[in-house]
Amino acid sequence: MEIIPAIDIILGKCVRLAQGDYGTKKIYSSDSLKIALAFQDTGIKKLHLVDLDGAKEGKVKNWKTIEEVAKKTNLVLQVGGGFQTEKDIKRLLSLGPHQVILGTIAVREPRKLKKFLKKFGSEKIIADVGIKNGEIYFRGWQEKTKKDINSFLKSLIKLGTKTIICTDIERDGTLRGPNFSLYKKLILKFPQLKIIASGGVRNIKDLEKLSKIGASGAIIGKAIYENKISLNDLKSMAPKKIIPCLDCKKWRGKWSVVKGIKFEKLKLAGDPVKLAKKYSNEGADELAMLDISASLANRKPFFNLVKKVAKVIKIPLTVGGGIATLSDIENLLRAGADKISLNTSIVKNPNFLSEAVKKFGSERIVAAIDAKKQGKGWKVCILGGTKVTKLDA
Secondary structure: OEEEEEEEEEOOEEEEEEOOEEEEEEEEEOOHHHHHHHHHHOOOOEEEEEEHHHHHHOOOOOHHHHHHHHHHOOOEEEEEOOOOOHHHHHHHHOOOOOEEEEOHHHHHOHHHHHHHHHHHOOOOEEEEEEEEOOEEEEOOOOEEEEEEHHHHHHHHHHHOOOEEEEEEOOOOOOOOOOOHHHHHHHHHHOOOOEEEEEOOOOOHHHHHHHHHHOOOEEEEOHHHHOOOOOHHHHHHOOOOOOOOEEEEEEEOOEEEEEEEEOOEEEEEEEOHHHHHHHHHHOOOOOEEEEEOOOOOOOOOOOHHHHHHHHHHOOOOEEEEOOOOOHHHHHHHHHHOOOEEEEOHHHHHOOHHHHHHHHHHOHHHEEEOOEEEEEOOEEEEEEOOOOEEEEEEO
């Protein structure tokens, strides 16, 4: 489970509210960047950043603070509050591999949400689901709709939503503990959604319990600012990713996972679809899958296998092997890959890396380096590790 500290902004200052009530505003710092940098120093990778002025007025108001945090930290930002236009979303995403939180649009303009999900990708657009007394709230939780949570989440899934932030508004900013029963019920009912829990977290035990019931992430705000959870606690919870790698090859006419030593003496290790599902269910953070002989055999990527694997896992999938064109990348992403790993193609054509990043974004492109000890140094290998180049690793 991902731990995500929160900074709520009013007039550029770091504040907290209780139950979404602007009248309960408490200022914790006039320097939001300083707070963000302190979070970064703990090893945390992601920050939840909400423009409360923007959420209330329906238009982003604190661009200066948002851009300062984006440019002066290495944190991945989840930013919400007043995002209504494609222009605003592009402005944020131009700053780095960030995510946009949409609440009002998710409730009132589902067609626009669908458009944004299709244009920017489901990994970039998060739906904000604020719940109070069983009803959905929006526009900074100042207005409500009669939609019930189950039908609303079903509609979000149909639109292409993959991730939501679910907040029990009555617990937000109260340090009363999360609504575990709500999250457990939603996680069981909607396994295809990544559900980030928000509201009421008071201590480490709450986070451990949220992780146990299957929350994708947990947002922490007041517990940090009131010293219920320390920065040292955050350091101990900094993410350590487990990423199994499936080296694949055609074995007796069908795709199989193989393992060897130094790319030699390969042995059959199992069925890639079954192993992918197993690792996903056992709690792996991501999965890598490589066709280790595609480039050597001048073979196209394994699009059909990617489709099969993507259907049975709930974690990000990185795919590599035989990728030589932008069309290959596009087709793999359509097949279900989240990231693309490039090796041989970018060694042979260094411009291909920049072209791929420009078209698909740096967060979707991974440069893979296979290295081999040569004398006192290390050289880059290509073609599934079979050819040593003169490039210094």
